[in-house]
Amino acid sequence: MWKWMIGVFVTMMIVSTACSSKGDKATQDPKQQTSFMQPIEVGIQVPSQLEPKKEYVLQVHLQQGKAAIDDASDVQFEIWKKDQLNKGKKIKAQHEQNGVYTVKNSFPGDGVYYIQTHVTAHGMHVMPVKMVVVGHVSEQELKSETDQPSHQMNGSGHHH
Numbered sequence: 001m002w003k004w005m006i007g008v009f010v011t012m013m014i015v016s017t018a019c020s021s022k023g024d025k026a027t028q029d030p031k032q033q034t035s036f037m038q039p040i041e042v043g044i045q046v047p048s049q050l051e052p053k054k055e056y057v058l059q060v061h062l063q064q065g066k067a068a069i070d071d072a073s074d075v076q077f078e079i080w081k082k083d084q085l086n087k088g089k090k091i092k093a094q095h096e097q098n099g100v101y102t103v104k105n106s107f108p109g110d111g112v113y114y115i116q117t118h119v120t121a122h123g124m125h126v127m128p129v130k131m132v133v134v135g136h137v138s139e140q141e142l143k144s145e146t147d148q149p150s151h152q153m154n155g156s157g158h159h160h
Helices: 002-020 030-035 139-146
Strands: 040-045 055-064 074-081 089-092 100-106 111-121 124-126 129-134
Touching (some): 040 111, 055 111
Antiparallel strands (some): 040 055, 055 100, 074 089, 074 111, 111 129
16 A cells, blocks of 8 residues: 555656646746846947938847847837927838848938937837938037937937
8 A cells, every 4th residue: 555655656746847847938048038138229320421312221220138139019210300300200110130120211401310219129118319410511510419418319229
């Protein structure tokens, strides 16, 4: 009788151990668990020289940790001329590959413009802004922009 009870007990222990080891891989893999807790890194990339009325491809590169984000739920570019935020336009970005999303855009005239990306991915929303100069801009106009302090004018951003 004792042998039978010990046999049942050992069998129960083996079955319960086997069942508990078949968990969700996300809860077992610390790398996977922490990747969604890392901030989203956003790099806005534009050509160094921009001229009015020419079409350009604007890019944003998304990364979380060392992994490219190819499954963002929403990526949009918002573009406006200095002092004309209410006249800005939003363009939905297309996913290319390796965390790169693009839009095509032309700028109507010379001036200082702002490009803000609206990125929603992995439960986070990030909105970095980059200032760009299109065509010919006076030194005074450019200086008035660069003198204004801003914490998001560097073209990259993240959200905790």
